[in-house]
Amino acid sequence: MRIPIALAALLCAALTAAGAQKPVAPVPKPVPPSGITGMKGMPGMQADTGKPAPVAKVPADTNPMDGMQMSGMGHGGMSMPIPMPPGMPMMPGLVGLVPSVSSFLPGAGVDPMSLPAVKASSVARLKDGDTLDLTAMLVRRTVRGHAFVMYGFNGEVPGPLIRVPQNATITVRFHNRIDLPSTVHWHGLRLDNKYDGVPDITQAEVAPGGSFVYKVHFPDAGVYWYHPHVREDIEQPMGLFGNMLVDSPDRNYYSPVNQEQALMFDDLLVHADSLIPFGRESPDFALMGRVGNVLLVNGETHYALNAHAGDVVRFYLTNVANSRTYNISFGGAQMKVVASDQSRFEHEAWVPSVVLAPAERYVVEVRFDHPGSYALVNAVQAINHYKGEFEPEVDTLGTVTVSGSAAAPDFSRQFATLRSNAAVSRDIAPYRKYFNKPPDKKLTLTMQSTALPLATVQFMSIDTAYFAPVEWVDGMPDMNWLSTAKEVRWILRDDATGKENMDIDWHVRQGSVVKLRIFNDPKSFHPMQHPIHLHGQRMLVVSRDGVPNTNLVWKDTALIPVGSTVDLLIDASNPGAWLLHCHIAEHMGAGMMAVMHVDPR
Amino acid sequence: MILEKVGLSIGRRLSVAVVVTMLAGPTGPFDIPLFATPSVPAARGVARLVYASSPFGVAVTADGRARYDVQVTASGLPAPEKLGAFNSYVAWEVTPDLDKWVRLGTVMNGKSTVGQAELNKFLFVVTAEADSTASKHAGPTVLHGTSPSGWLQSFLTHPLFRGVY
Ligand SMILES: [Cu+2]
Numbered sequence A: 001m002r003i004p005i006a007l008a009a010l011l012c013a014a015l016t017a018a019g020a021q022k023p024v025a026p027v028p029k030p031v032p033p034s035g036i037t038g039m040k041g042m043p044g045m046q047a048d049t050g051k052p053a054p055v056a057k058v059p060a061d062t063n064p065m066d067g068m069q070m071s072g073m074g075h076g077g078m079s080m081p082i083p084m085p086p087g088m089p090m091m092p093g094l095v096g097l098v099p100s101v102s103s104f105l106p107g108a109g110v111d112p113m114s115l116p117a118v119k120a121s122s123v124a125r126l127k128d129g130d131t132l133d134l135t136a137m138l139v140r141r142t143v144r145g146h147a148f149v150m151y152g153f154n155g156e157v158p159g160p161l162i163r164v165p166q167n168a169t170i171t172v173r174f175h176n177r178i179d180l181p182s183t184v185h186w187h188g189l190r191l192d193n194k195y196d197g198v199p200d201i202t203q204a205e206v207a208p209g210g211s212f213v214y215k216v217h218f219p220d221a222g223v224y225w226y227h228p229h230v231r232e233d234i235e236q237p238m239g240l241f242g243n244m245l246v247d248s249p250d251r252n253y254y255s256p257v258n259q260e261q262a263l264m265f266d267d268l269l270v271h272a273d274s275l276i277p278f279g280r281e282s283p284d285f286a287l288m289g290r291v292g293n294v295l296l297v298n299g300e301t302h303y304a305l306n307a308h309a310g311d312v313v314r315f316y317l318t319n320v321a322n323s324r325t326y327n328i329s330f331g332g333a334q335m336k337v338v339a340s341d342q343s344r345f346e347h348e349a350w351v352p353s354v355v356l357a358p359a360e361r362y363v364v365e366v367r368f369d370h371p372g373s374y375a376l377v378n379a380v381q382a383i384n385h386y387k388g389e390f391e392p393e394v395d396t397l398g399t400v401t402v403s404g405s406a407a408a409p410d411f412s413r414q415f416a417t418l419r420s421n422a423a424v425s426r427d428i429a430p431y432r433k434y435f436n437k438p439p440d441k442k443l444t445l446t447m448q449s450t451a452l453p454l455a456t457v458q459f460m461s462i463d464t465a466y467f468a469p470v471e472w473v474d475g476m477p478d479m480n481w482l483s484t485a486k487e488v489r490w491i492l493r494d495d496a497t498g499k500e501n502m503d504i505d506w507h508v509r510q511g512s513v514v515k516l517r518i519f520n521d522p523k524s525f526h527p528m529q530h531p532i533h534l535h536g537q538r539m540l541v542v543s544r545d546g547v548p549n550t551n552l553v554w555k556d557t558a559l560i561p562v563g564s565t566v567d568l569l570i571d572a573s574n575p576g577a578w579l580l581h582c583h584i585a586e587h588m589g590a591g592m593m594a595v596m597h598v599d600p601r
Numbered sequence B: 001m002i003l004e005k006v007g008l009s010i011g012r013r014l015s016v017a018v019v020v021t022m023l024a025g026p027t028g029p030f031d032i033p034l035f036a037t038p039s040v041p042a043a044r045g046v047a048r049l050v051y052a053s054s055p056f057g058v059a060v061t062a063d064g065r066a067r068y069d070v071q072v073t074a075s076g077l078p079a080p081e082k083l084g085a086f087n088s089y090v091a092w093e094v095t096p097d098l099d100k101w102v103r104l105g106t107v108m109n110g111k112s113t114v115g116q117a118e119l120n121k122f123l124f125v126v127t128a129e130a131d132s133t134a135s136k137h138a139g140p141t142v143l144h145g146t147s148p149s150g151w152l153q154s155f156l157t158h159p160l161f162r163g164v165y
Helices: A005-018 A064-068 A412-416 A422-434 A454-465 A477-481 A585-589 B002-024
Strands: A123-125 A131-143 A146-153 A161-165 A169-177 A185-187 A211-217 A222-227 A242-247 A259-268 A294-297 A303-309 A311-319 A326-330 A334-339 A344-350 A354-356 A361-368 A372-384 A389-406 A441-449 A488-494 A505-509 A512-520 A530-534 A538-544 A557-560 A565-572 A576-582 A593-599 B031-036 B044-051 B068-075 B088-094 B101-107 B110-117 B123-129 B141-146
Touching: A222 A311, A222 A361, A242 A259, A242 A311, A259 A303, A294 A389, A303 A311, A311 A354, A311 A412, A344 A422, A354 A361, A361 A412, A422 A512, A422 A565, A454 A477, A488 A576, A488 A593, A505 A512, A505 A565, A512 A557, A530 A565, A557 A565, A576 A585, B031 B068, B031 B123, B044 B141, B068 B088, B068 B101, B068 B123, B088 B110
Parallel strands: A123 A161, A131 A169, A161 A242, A259 A311, A303 A389, A441 A512, A505 A593
Antiparallel strands: A131 A146, A169 A211, A185 A222, A222 A242, A259 A294, A311 A361, A326 A354, A326 A372, A334 A344, A334 A361, A372 A389, A441 A488, A512 A565, A530 A557, A530 A576, A538 A565, A576 A593, B031 B044, B031 B141, B044 B068, B068 B110, B088 B101, B088 B123, B101 B110, B123 B141
16 A cells, blocks of 8 residues: 555644644544444434434544545545534544544433423523522423423523622522533622632532522623533533623613613534534543534524614623634624623724624624614634635524514614713723733643544644634534544643643732733644633733724623734732633633632732 | 555655745734835835724624734835836735735835735735825735735645545
8 A cells, every 4th residue: 555645745744743742543442333432322312203323433443544544535434423514525534533532411311302391591680689599400402303401590591581780699599400510600790709600619519419509799780691610511502501681770871772682692513313412521522612503592593583663772692602703793784882791892883793702792782774684693704624715604593573663762863872981981090001011921822632633633734824813613523523622732821930721820919900911822733712711800901912902891701813912901809719711611621721819908 | 554654754854844834834824924026126024914993802894704904014115216107105905816906005114004904815915106095006016925814725636635526
């Protein structure tokens, strides 16, 4: 057998780029006679279809060079148990491989028909001192006609929308009735550290059957969300997320609107009639994070809203997807952005679309000025890595149907005005003197990999001449699926000490203002954008790539594109041990987190 | 294994070439090395793409294309008059087939910021022009480069995928 010279060059480049690592195809686990590995008897599958689970065929010969035998490769009847993008071939060298983890789906074989059907999100209007019982439980969800065992808070997806006045404190009695340990993290809230929901840092995991009582305090108006902080890569996409709306006492906090809607964006990875299982021991899809092929708004495949002509609707947008960054618009309807994670913007702005990275929130006001239907779309530029070309991709997530009757009241005049929020600028004013100080802390974002399949290493090494600052879709789900947290390590590296991830043990004083410079190194094996989230504090994105930000807003999550340098100014106001991490669930699961201690004054 | 021996021996010889190629490439998704032309062989320049101002983490169009301001650093450009009946240098965003030219702004020696570039892949071209407000290019090209996205590789005909298409 001869190896083509070009292929040898590829191999060489792979070895060069991968440095000391020795790429080898993962050796498949012992195969049951059926040829099904880790997929057999997949729980969560619809009980009444009787169709078999997708099959990952494993070659009998585990020679690591198998992936390089090109001749005769191709269709060959080997089915990849994950969906590939339309028209996209799977890589021959990956045929037959499976991730180095065993598979997990909720419910361990429970018949979905024996479970309660999921309910739509209810609104829990609570006031200071109120108590809410929040139970993570198994539910039956039907997606594209197939019933699956999934999770929900109180049987709802999204979980109850908690609506409270600013400065309220509520008690939440959390009950874990799912088959994994869990906790609840109150994303974006500057609350008491011991209720932050981070296992091993602020509390112990809540075992299945266990409970935990949270005191949840809401010091800032805005839109927040809650989700587990244990195996987010599984528990979030399976349905454990909900919004929190914190109302300001100021009646003019936002402009008047005809309706308000909270939209939670999520995606689910489904192949034929099955959910794609998760890695049991550690996350799979560790390179890019799990990018679903079924896009959901509030857990539904098609969001629907009715409005009157001229209605102004305020949308609270939250991205709860594991990895996908969205670019959202409403069929050309005029849209202004008014707020983000933890505050309003200094200045409202007209926008053609909203870029929403995982865990980010934006509040937009949209006017539907004429009767008809407006498509809620996610419109992005995908990269076809096989052709080396960009390809526009548009997913319609829902429809706003606008009737011929006119909006009442008519808020068109208020909508036409872009407000400047002096209160926000006043709140930020004391921090301006720190904007140009040298960074107190510097982080570099990078990754390391070992033992990825050879074909993956070859491909990635050749294709690193260009990486998109933001990868909007997963153009290589085969490679992504086969990468787990065992092979991939995502890294936050402290420039000053060289320490990485949980070895970083920052201490800052309560009341200090910390300038954190984050550089997303494009020269790693697979660079990618990272939405970096800091728990329990608030921060400003003061500059991107040296360009000062002239329209500030308080954030808890900031998108760091590949190759970018972003300066964050952290208001370290809240004492405790706080996690700083990438909010791509699989990146965090592959190590990308650190702790910042805010030591009490 | 013959396979491994052949692959690795060729691999060692080729590894130097690969390293050199990688060093000559862009240093990130935002850097455009600019090349001179016979019109002005001494011209030098680099362009850096920075996201245009946006309330979001990245600035994009409604269909998801990045919107960039282009920070140009140039040197060695003579007074435009030296090249003929010209009075300025103008930067253009040009489709890779050279079909469509969009004016981005004027460029001088030193630093200039022009914008916005909005194409997925484009050529960045600086020409001498008779009119600094020119909306159509007419004069000679003095600097040019390719957007970093132009480095995207096609694997269609690659041995890795032989037999797939
Ligand atoms: Cu990340």
